[in-house]
Amino acid sequence: MLTPAFSKNHYPAYLKKALPIFMLILAIGLSLPQVRHLIESSMAVHMLVQMPLLIFAGYSFDITKQKVSYKLNTSAAQWLWIYLTTMFWMLPISLDKALIYPVWDIFKILTLLITGIVLKVVFQSHRLLALFFIGSTVMMLFFAGFNYQQSDVRLCNAYLIESQKITGSGLIIVASALLLFLFWKIKQELAASEMRG
Amino acid sequence: MPILVIAFWLAFFNLITHQFSNITLESERRDALFSQQPELSFLQTVDDNGHISNLAQLAKNQQKTLIAEFIYTQCRAICLSLGDVFQQTQAEIIEKSLDKKLGLVSISFDVDHETPNTLEVYRKRMHADPNVWALLTMKDASVLEAARSKMGLIVVPDVKQGFVHNSAFLVIAKTGHLIGIFDTDEMSEAIALALKLSH
Numbered sequence: 001m002l003t004p005a006f007s008k009n010h011y012p013a014y015l016k017k018a019l020p021i022f023m024l025i026l027a028i029g030l031s032l033p034q035v036r037h038l039i040e041s042s043m044a045v046h047m048l049v050q051m052p053l054l055i056f057a058g059y060s061f062d063i064t065k066q067k068v069s070y071k072l073n074t075s076a077a078q079w080l081w082i083y084l085t086t087m088f089w090m091l092p093i094s095l096d097k098a099l100i101y102p103v104w105d106i107f108k109i110l111t112l113l114i115t116g117i118v119l120k121v122v123f124q125s126h127r128l129l130a131l132f133f134i135g136s137t138v139m140m141l142f143f144a145g146f147n148y149q150q151s152d153v154r155l156c157n158a159y160l161i162e163s164q165k166i167t168g169s170g171l172i173i174v175a176s177a178l179l180l181f182l183f184w185k186i187k188q189e190l191a192a193s194e195m196r197g
Numbered sequence: 198m199p200i201l202v203i204a205f206w207l208a209f210f211n212l213i214t215h216q217f218s219n220i221t222l223e224s225e226r227r228d229a230l231f232s233q234q235p236e237l238s239f240l241q242t243v244d245d246n247g248h249i250s251n252l253a254q255l256a257k258n259q260q261k262t263l264i265a266e267f268i269y270t271q272c273r274a275i276c277l278s279l280g281d282v283f284q285q286t287q288a289e290i291i292e293k294s295l296d297k298k299l300g301l302v303s304i305s306f307d308v309d310h311e312t313p314n315t316l317e318v319y320r321k322r323m324h325a326d327p328n329v330w331a332l333l334t335m336k337d338a339s340v341l342e343a344a345r346s347k348m349g350l351i352v353v354p355d356v357k358q359g360f361v362h363n364s365a366f367l368v369i370a371k372t373g374h375l376i377g378i379f380d381t382d383e384m385s386e387a388i389a390l391a392l393k394l395s396h
Contacts, residue, residue: 077198084206094213096222104213157222157351 020060024113027053031105040099043159043167048174051089051112058116078122079133085115086137090144092155099158131186138178145171227365227378230348234374239343242304242333245316249336252302253373261300262391263331263369264384267350267362269307270319275364275381279303280323282384287329289388296329299391302369305334306341306352306362348375370394 030039030050039046088094089108097104122130147155149168154161211217219225237252244250256263266283268276283301290296303319305311311334319325320332335341344350352362366387368377376394379387 077202080199080202080206084202084210088206088210088213091213092221093219093225097213107209154223155221157226158353160353160355 016062020057020062023053023057023060027057028109031109040158041163043095043156043163044170046095046099047089047167048170051108052174054109054112055116055119058113058118059120061117061120075122075129075133078118079136081118082115082122082133083137083140085111086140090140096156096158131182131189134178135182138175138182141171141175141178145169145175226348230375230378234376235347236373237369237375238373239340239347240304241336241340243313243336245313245320245332247313252304252333252369255302255331255333256300256369256371256373259300260371261298262371262394263300263302264387264391265302265304265367265369266364267306267344268303269305269360270311270315271307272359274359275362279364279381282381283325283330284323286384286388287326290329291326295392299329299388301330303330303332305332306344306350307360308335308338308341311335368394 027050029035030045030053039050089112094104094108098108099105122133145168147168148164148171151164151168152161155164159167214220215225215228219228237256238254240252242250242252242255250258252263252265264286266279268279270276280303283303287301290299290301303325305316313334316332316334320327320330323330325332335344341350341352345352350362352360354360364381366379366381366384367375368379368387368391370376371394377387377390379390
């Protein structure tokens with residue numbers, strides 16, 4: 001039995017169970033009318049807080065021990081899901097429509113939760129392949145971040161240009177952090193395979 | 198399974214971008230307006246003399262094609278450059294005696310603060326010729342709401358007590374229908390369309 005890549009075994013069990021639910025409530029909460037102005041007024045809260053929270057919430061749900069994960073275990077499909085979902089929610093029109101139409105907002109919550117779940121399955125199956133998958137998605141984050149940061153035109157009708165530039169820089173920082181993590185992970189994998197070999 | 202994922206996302210990309218034609222809401226808004234060509238009688242306005250009318254009526258009465266922009270007179274940012282473009286266009290209209298065919302309209306969306314008086318101040322500041330350049334403000338908040346929902350006008354309050362808004366030139370036919378939207382650097386295209394229509 002493989003242990004999950006980021007298992008937090010040293011935390012008490014109740015905390016481990018409560019964490020995904022807490023993140024889920026926080027993430028979905030941001031879409032509720034009372035605090036909705038947070039994601040409506042700041043692109044950074046929308047893209048760099050709510051969306052990652054949804055993915056983390058999906059990631060931390062412990063479904064991998066159940067049978068569902070075996071059905072999900074087709075790596076090309078997993079990679080395509082992660083890649084296409086990320087691409088979809090990088091489009092300016094998707095961000096705008098998620099703010100205007102509740103249906104698109106619900107679609108956003110569902111697809112990003114699923115992305116988190118898929119991400120966990122990916123990490124538990126073919127490790128090196130998973131790194132390649134994540135790598136290609138990181139490149140897209142760089143591309144999107146650069147575009148948002150450099151554009152002098154407001155790409156989302158709902159957000160101010162300052163907010164757009166901050167979000168662009170934020171995306172580049174997130175992508176850089178993921179890239180560093182990726183290098184560290186590859187180094188670790190190679191060291192582990194040398195030990196075995 | 199991979200095919201299913203591709204098909205799923207292809208369908209949703211297709212849906213949200215309208216057959217892959219728009220990746221921003223602004224371009225979708227313009228496409229929709231181009232295909233609908235709505236009559237602008239819902240845009241009720243008050244001019245700098247206090248006369249109440251609406252955009253469609255204005256175009257019909259004057260029998261001119263109108264080029265319109267949305268501004269607010271206290272604006273210190275984008276509206277200033279919009280105003281510059283309108284000043285140059287006014288000069289061009291007078292110089293080429295196009296004033297029987299073509300009119301300019303600035304419409305303020307600052308319904309809480311704009312009055313005929315502030316419009317008059319703006320007219321003096323911009324040296325706007327009443328025969329060419331009409332200055333209007335929206336009659337009340339419900340007109341702004343209608344412009345938001347029917348025309349996709351976006352007005353976002355900014356941190357400095359002002360507004361950020363989408364800036365574009367609208368071309369309005371003599372019949373009072375909106376027939377084109379142009380970017381702020383496409384004034385010559387807007388004029389070309391307006392002149393083509395007024396023949």
